[in-house]
Amino acid sequence: MHTLRLNIFFTLAYFAAAWLTLSLSQHGGYISPIWPASGVALTAVLLYGYRLLPSVWFASSLVNSILTDFQFPMLNLVFIATAVTLQAWGGCYLLSLKKPFNLDLINRNDIAWFALCAFLSTLIASSLASLSLYLTGNIPLTQLPYDWLTWWIGDSFGIILFCPMLLGILLKDKAQWQSRRYIINISFSLMLVFTFTIYSFSRDYEFQRLDNLIQQQSTSVSQALEQHITSHINALYNIRSLQPKTNPIADPDYALYMQDLLTRNEAFVAISRNRLINSSTDLSGNLTTPYNRQVIVESIYPYQQNKQVIGIDIYQETFKRNAIDLAIKNKSLVATQEVSILQNNKNELAILLLLPYLVNNEIAGFITGVLDIGKFTQLAFTSLNFDDLDVKLLRVNEQNKPQAVLFDSTNNSNSTLKNSVTELTTEELLKKTRFKVGDQAISLLIKPTEQWLKDTQVKQYWLILIPCLILISIIGNHILIMTGDHFTIKKLVAIKEHTNQALLNTNTELETVLNSLKVTQKKLIEREKFAELGHLVAGVAHEINTPLGISITGSTLLTEQVDDLLKLTHNNQLKKNDLIDKLTAILTAAELVNKNNHRAAILVSRFKELAVNKDSELRSVFAVKPFLQQLMDSFEPKTRQHTVLLQCPTFSIDSFKTIFHYIFSYLINGSIEHGFVDVEHGEISINITLNKHEIRIDYCDNGVGIARNLVKNIFVPFYTTKRNLGATGLGGAIFFNIVTQILNGTVDCDSDTGKGVTITVTLPIPNDSIQIVTLEID
Helix, strand or coil, X not given: CHHXXXXXXXXXXXXXXXXXXXXXXXXXXXXXXXXXXHHXXXXXXXXXXXXHHHHHHHHHHHHHHHHCCCCCHHHHHHHHHHHHHHHHHHHHHHHHCCCCCCCCXXXXXXXXXXXXXXXXHHHHHHHHHHHHHHHCCCXXXXXXXXXXXXXXHHHHHHHHHHHHHHHHHHCCCCHHHHCCHHHHHHHHHHHHHHHHHHHHHHHHHHHHHHHHHHHHHHHHHHHHHHHHHHHHHHHHHHHHHCCCCCCHHHCHHHHHHHHHHHHHCCCEEEEEEXXXXXXXXXXXXXXXXXXXXXXXXXXXXXXXXXXXXXXXXXXXXXXXXXXXXXXXXHCCCEECCCEECCCCCCCCXXXXXXXXXXXXXXXXEEEEEEEEHHHHHHHHCCCCCCCCEEEEEEEECCCCCEEEEEEECHHHCCCCCCCCCCCCCHHHHCEEEEEEEXXXXXXXXXXXXXXXXXXXXXXXXXXXXXXXXXXHHHXXXXXXXXXXXXXXXXXXXXXHHHHHHHHHHHHHXXXXXXXXXXXXXXXXXXXXXXXXXXXXXHHHHHHHHHHHHHHHHHHHHHHHHHHHHHHHHHCCCCCHHHHHHHXXXXXXXXXXXXXXXXXXXXXXXXXXXXXXXXXXXXXXXXXXXXXXXXXXXXXHHHHCCCEEEEECCEEEEEEXXXXXXXXXXXXXXXXXXXXXXXXXXXXXXXXXXXXXXXXXXXXXXXXCCCCHHHHHHXXXXXXXXXXXXXXXXXXXXXXXXXXXXXXXXXXXXXXXXXXXXXXXXEEECCXXXXXXXXXXXX
């Protein structure tokens, strides 16, 4: 049901669009320079699919069946409707070839593809329909290319102009069209007005040109007619002024004159002199005729062909009597209505010209000329070429309504414009001229024939639509592109604003989380500090507990031995051997206490180094490279069997010399004591690089290395693998604290079992602890 409603709706829309544009169509209604119905058809199929194709076919058939007049109408209706339907299908199919194609017409590629498909799809209907019109005899072969072009232009205009407008109306609820449809519809409407104005101006110019040509022809014909009618009337006046000496028939000079006059005015079939006789009575007093006057034919020329009318009273005939009465009343030339010429059997028409002549200032009779209308028009048009014009002479009344046809040249010509390529009709180009012959009003009608229009018209005025179509396509595409870009920018701005708002909300949330994390971090740091402190205290307690415990044990033993010695002395039981044993035991205990107290003192001293402070160190300016070379020399006894390579630029720094001494001493001792165990010939590489931001120390050895899972522990306080050899495990922690806390640097260690150790120290410069004083390029 929905499909049926859609088909009905678009059928009516197509018909309305076609009907409204017929004012631009050619005669016959089969071509228009702007055909919005093609845009309606393509829009219907684009929006609702191929199920709307029946409405296109039916609407096209309906339009052409009602509003056009073809030869072989059913064949043309079917053929044109099929061509229009194929055009709508072809346009939709071509557009679907682009994947993806969006009906929003925002993307530049989509817009360009739409314009190209519009031009290509319209080739279908223009080609098939024009060919069908030619094959059925509706247009000649010479007109086929031009009709094809105008059909293609009209359908292209319909799609390029109206399809975007209809999409904007029918897709108004889509965001892509809501902000654009008013601009697009107004702009495209203005372009339509512009195109129609240009076309109308060109059409009016061509119409004026053709109208001027017809007017010139009409003027020439009218002047020729008036010139000849004047010539024939003047001939009657000349006869009136010539009075024959005797009976006109018996006057040879008069007869010769009349023969010459008839020769020079060939349209006169006959010229007669008619005497007016007023009323007469018989002996009883009655009128001799039914009327109060008679008009008797006295003489007529040519005589032999017309002698039978001598003595006839022409006043007896009604149409002549009315003319004679009017001539007597006005004392002027009159003309009768048209009559058949009696002198031949061709049923040709003539009019009688009655010119009264006076004797003693009274009307004595009439000079009558029988004017052959056919001969008269033939003589008037002899010097004119109006073979391609339809000419009519009509007798009209005072209201200019035709009373009779005096001459008609359309009998042998086709005046229809069915196959004409012009838009103008014969009625538009019809010219009317009115003149008088005596008291009779004659109207001259001239209009062009089909052949005259074909030979005279200029077809190029329609061709101005081609640059208009190109211009409209370019402007229309730019409008679609600009509005599409505006929508895209507006959409991006909205997305940006939405994103900014989301980011703002996220930032607020992050700030809240960050504050929470800071609080948590602070708690964790405090907790870590306490944990580290507990670990440190546990380590210190563990390390110091052993020597202190031994010292306590030794002091306890010392106390016991002294107490025993005192008891033996008080009891006078002290013997020499006992004294020696007790003193030996006391000495051993004293040595044990002294040794472990010394060890505890060393542990405390090393422990204090963990809290080394740059304020407690002496700062000085020293050259780095000589300092390191001197340091390497001091380690020469330990590194004699190993190789130490030093690469260092020449520069001096203002820093803590003792701290740098500890750093490199720790690294070298670590390689000797831990890395080169069971390694006869080790290699140490010290590479120092300098740039404007940092000093980089790359220390490497090829020793036994450290298991990768233990690398993270080497800078932990009290961590050592050689506690049984007296190692305290504080050297790495002291090294790490010096680099990170005093020199504001970083330490990185990379090692694995059997792959040696690489320690990288990075010291930022300048900082509070290091200043570059001099730099020399080696």
